[in-house]
Amino acid sequence: MSSDLDAQWEALAAHGVGMEELMQKIEDALTDLVPRGWAVFNMQSEVVARAVGLVKTDRGGEADELLADQWETSTYRTKRVCDRVSSMGAAETTYNAMFLQRARLLRQARSQHERGEYAASIQMVHSQIEGIATDVTANKKFFSSSKSRQADVVDPMQLVSIEASLAALRLPYVEGVEQTQTTGSISRHGVAHGRELAYDNREVSAKAWSLLDAIVEWALPLARREADRRRAERQATTAGSADVDEHGRRTDDRGFRETRDALRLLANSSIGWWSRSGAFRSDLIGAVYTREDFTKRGLPADHGLEMRVSVDGQCVWLWRSTISGWVLGIAVAAEGGNFREWLYAGSGIPTLSPLDDEGTWGEVSGTPRDWTE
Numbered sequence: 001m002s003s004d005l006d007a008q009w010e011a012l013a014a015h016g017v018g019m020e021e022l023m024q025k026i027e028d029a030l031t032d033l034v035p036r037g038w039a040v041f042n043m044q045s046e047v048v049a050r051a052v053g054l055v056k057t058d059r060g061g062e063a064d065e066l067l068a069d070q071w072e073t074s075t076y077r078t079k080r081v082c083d084r085v086s087s088m089g090a091a092e093t094t095y096n097a098m099f100l101q102r103a104r105l106l107r108q109a110r111s112q113h114e115r116g117e118y119a120a121s122i123q124m125v126h127s128q129i130e131g132i133a134t135d136v137t138a139n140k141k142f143f144s145s146s147k148s149r150q151a152d153v154v155d156p157m158q159l160v161s162i163e164a165s166l167a168a169l170r171l172p173y174v175e176g177v178e179q180t181q182t183t184g185s186i187s188r189h190g191v192a193h194g195r196e197l198a199y200d201n202r203e204v205s206a207k208a209w210s211l212l213d214a215i216v217e218w219a220l221p222l223a224r225r226e227a228d229r230r231r232a233e234r235q236a237t238t239a240g241s242a243d244v245d246e247h248g249r250r251t252d253d254r255g256f257r258e259t260r261d262a263l264r265l266l267a268n269s270s271i272g273w274w275s276r277s278g279a280f281r282s283d284l285i286g287a288v289y290t291r292e293d294f295t296k297r298g299l300p301a302d303h304g305l306e307m308r309v310s311v312d313g314q315c316v317w318l319w320r321s322t323i324s325g326w327v328l329g330i331a332v333a334a335e336g337g338n339f340r341e342w343l344y345a346g347s348g349i350p351t352l353s354p355l356d357d358e359g360t361w362g363e364v365s366g367t368p369r370d371w372t373e
Contacts, residue, residue: 039214119200258298279313
């Protein structure tokens, strides 16, 4: 017993040392790289550590070159940022539409960065950083030196937005440039107002992309909350309506997103279970997935999900009646080792499978409007 306890204490001590080393690396990155304009949390840790070492030996230019390599064509980083922007506020279509347009512009900036057109890429990225901050903070600005106008980017629950990170990162970008210069400053004021004339290089462009990456990390939960708020507000005004929008989707879409999510989960799981046994399970709801699985996806405890499996076990169909009475459904059939999928949206319950009542169901190529965002 004593030797076991000793081993546990040694493991705990080793873990503590490891945590100390990690915290020191984070502190070094914040102290040495953030003032140079780099947001480093989504970059490779070993590269960041090497860059810190270069700065500590007065080789800051080499550190900048090394970190700029992280944002070159051969990496996925700029693509990842654009993709994340396009997903912002996805819970509410009209809100998300703004971010889709921002992502479209950022993909242009990405191409400009890759072609070495840094003057264009930097200004585009700067403008979208400001736009994103404005969208998620009720018109507060990131690039503002005025405390009353600044977006609050400090969130102790997010590493990217602790006081020493994103708030500190803002400082070199909001520095004033009082006379025309060619120092290569990253000041957004200098760039936007034509007072810095040597900003158009790879390192400054990469720094702007790293800042955008951090801004997106910080803004994602804010955009999610704002989208949920707008969605709830809209749904409150359309509750009980039988109208459809310009795309043919019902305006009273309360619970549609959550229902689609749960049905997709069950359909994908059904395919997985068929792959194991050659037949669809009929007890996914209850035996495999419980109330907790559905409530955490936004459905009520009395979730109302229903499923049926054909006698031969080769077709499964599932549905749920939403609060408005409109029903969404999904079905999967196994055919020769492949799977066919159907979707349903309508006022009645699809009691028959699509193999027996194909006219009621629409194959994915003819997706019902209420299955689209």
